[in-house]
Amino acid sequence: MDVEVDGDAGLDTSVTGFAIDNRKVAPGTVFGAFQGLRVNGEVYIPDAVKAGAIAVVARPEAKVEGAVHIAHPNPRRLFALLAARYFSPFPDVTVAVTGTNGKTSTVELTRQLWRMLGHKSASIGTLGVTTSVDQVSTGLTTPDIVTFLSNMSGLRREGITHAAFEASSHGLAQYRTEGLPVVAGGFTNLSRDHLDYHGDMDSYFEAKMRLFDEVVAPDGAAVIWADDEWSDKVIERVTKRGLRLLSVGVKGQALRLANRTPTQLGQALEIEADGKIYKVNLPLIGAYQAANALTAAGLVVATGGDIAKVLELLSRVQPVRGRLERAVISKAGAPVYVDYAHTPDGLRAAIEALRPHTKGRLIALFGAGGDRDAGKRPLMGKVATELADHVIVTDDNPRSEDPSVIRSAVMAGAPGAEEIGGRRAAIAAAIAQAGADDIVLLAGKGHEQGQIIGDRVLPFDDVTVARECAG
Numbered sequence: 001m002d003v004e005v006d007g008d009a010g011l012d013t014s015v016t017g018f019a020i021d022n023r024k025v026a027p028g029t030v031f032g033a034f035q036g037l038r039v040n041g042e043v044y045i046p047d048a049v050k051a052g053a054i055a056v057v058a059r060p061e062a063k064v065e066g067a068v069h070i071a072h073p074n075p076r077r078l079f080a081l082l083a084a085r086y087f088s089p090f091p092d093v094t095v096a097v098t099g100t101n102g103k104t105s106t107v108e109l110t111r112q113l114w115r116m117l118g119h120k121s122a123s124i125g126t127l128g129v130t131t132s133v134d135q136v137s138t139g140l141t142t143p144d145i146v147t148f149l150s151n152m153s154g155l156r157r158e159g160i161t162h163a164a165f166e167a168s169s170h171g172l173a174q175y176r177t178e179g180l181p182v183v184a185g186g187f188t189n190l191s192r193d194h195l196d197y198h199g200d201m202d203s204y205f206e207a208k209m210r211l212f213d214e215v216v217a218p219d220g221a222a223v224i225w226a227d228d229e230w231s232d233k234v235i236e237r238v239t240k241r242g243l244r245l246l247s248v249g250v251k252g253q254a255l256r257l258a259n260r261t262p263t264q265l266g267q268a269l270e271i272e273a274d275g276k277i278y279k280v281n282l283p284l285i286g287a288y289q290a291a292n293a294l295t296a297a298g299l300v301v302a303t304g305g306d307i308a309k310v311l312e313l314l315s316r317v318q319p320v321r322g323r324l325e326r327a328v329i330s331k332a333g334a335p336v337y338v339d340y341a342h343t344p345d346g347l348r349a350a351i352e353a354l355r356p357h358t359k360g361r362l363i364a365l366f367g368a369g370g371d372r373d374a375g376k377r378p379l380m381g382k383v384a385t386e387l388a389d390h391v392i393v394t395d396d397n398p399r400s401e402d403p404s405v406i407r408s409a410v411m412a413g414a415p416g417a418e419e420i421g422g423r424r425a426a427i428a429a430a431i432a433q434a435g436a437d438d439i440v441l442l443a444g445k446g447h448e449q450g451q452i453i454g455d456r457v458l459p460f461d462d463v464t465v466a467r468e469c470a471g
């Protein structure tokens with residue numbers, strides 16, 4: 001459904017802010033009242049008005065008294081467009097990346113490449129808001145619309161001209177990233193995740209496609225990883241909309257991955273572009289890091305970067321926090337990698353990425369998060385036992401669930417796996433049993449700094465714990 005906002009939409013200078021939570025309303029705020037999963041936000045309208053809301057964006061049937069009712073059947077979208085007017089201007093060049101896995105690495109590598117080209121750049125996503133000077137967590141991959149837009153306008157005030165953000169399927173479905181001009185969208189891949197929220201793969205796909213259908217500007221570009229099973233469908237979609245297509249990958253046309261050879265510390269790539277072959281020594285491990293690097297390079301080229309220069313800079317990128325990050329080499333000599341893989345497909349990709357670098361056994365440790373898609377638990381167990389030489393099933397973020405129940409569900413798909421409750425004890429056991437030729441993978445938590453048990457977030461960082469256990 002189209003929503004357009006002309007002029008100032010009747011909102012004058014007395015507007016002091018925007019909020020989607022009544023507890024954040026101050027005098028002069030425009031309040032967005034939305035139907036949520038747990039509660040209908042319209043029940044908070046009276047409280048918001050009492051706190052000083054001067055206008056409420058809500059469905060036409062909502063009851064608003066004491067403030068202007070800005071009514072629309074799609075209040076989230078209208079709210080986003082109004083808020084974007086309020087928070088603008090934003091960085092001049094903004095791109096978004098969607099897909100099940102690889103979003104974080106792709107936006108981070110895009111930020112790094114822009115920076116090396118001399119642009120002041122930032123990324124927004126699972127790692128938080130990252131610039132060359134700091135990293136501030138927002139809690140979600142795609143923050144809520146008010147946090148997102150105010151972060152974007154804050155970046156502009158800091159002089160950031162180029163920003164890459166992660167567009168999660170939840171974020172896209174909830175219109176958390178509307179209203180600012182997005183000049184290019186990137187697609188990494190699609191596999192089973194978040195079906196508790198989206199219901200089935202087709203709805204999940206449709207949520208992701210909002211990026212290309214509505215968020216990317218009509219004269220924008222689409223950078224598509226061409227080797228995923230969903231890629232052709234995405235390409236069909238973006239071509240129909242008339243976006244400028246840059247496909248990348250082995251089947252890619254703009255940046256074609258002609259050859260990839262794992263090396264001790266990374267991989268040697270041959271990339272064909274504009275009829276020439278470019279050689280790149282990518283200092284990152286794993287086929288999918290090459291995919292992320294190529295998608296990032298595509299986004300930088302799509303936003304004006306010179307192909308030869310961008311590909312040359314790929315040899316100088318830094319590993320992304322918690323993405324196949326080597327935490328430590330154990331006393332016995334086994335490298336220990338930390339990775340955020342928390343889906344069957346992510347786990348498969350991480351194990352497959354490490355395999356060519358493993359002389360001995362590949363030991364994989366992971367768990368599954370509580371209060372999230374339970375269907376994936378045995379599937380993760382199955383993938384790990386099929387691909388790794390030894391599997392340790394432990395705890396991830398149990399949240400409100402009993403950790404032993406989650407472990408049992410994973411173990412159901414993982415015959416022969418070792419079960420060790422308590423993530424620290426499990427990491428210690430994994431490292432203790434690794435020999436010089438072995439590799440240890442600690443999967444699931446990546447960059448996370450805490451473990452969520454019940455309502456509490458206890459300090460926990462896989463990289464730090466691995467170093468302590470190896471010490």
Ligand SMILES: CC(=O)N[C@H]1[C@@H](OP(=O)(O)OP(=O)(O)OC[C@H]2O[C@@H](n3ccc(=O)[nH]c3=O)[C@H](O)[C@@H]2O)O[C@H](CO)[C@@H](O)[C@@H]1O[C@H](C)C(=O)N[C@@H](C)C(=O)N[C@H](CCC(=O)O)C(=O)O
Nearest residue numbers: 020021022036037038039041044140141142144168170171
């Ligand atoms: C499932 C989901 O996406 N939930 C998000 C959603 O919550 P909801 O729709 O259930 O909202 P609700 O609690 O029912 O409340 C409805 C409305 O009333 C408002 N409210 C609520 C309570 C109150 O006292 N006053 C008030 O005004 C709320 O702000 C909301 O607008 O809107 C909230 C406000 O923006 C988000 O905080 C919340 O994220 C929760 C915390 C969450 O865990 N989200 C995860 C699943 C998520 O979004 N993940 C993605 C994907 C990550 C990935 O790719 O792996 C992400 O982008 O991070």
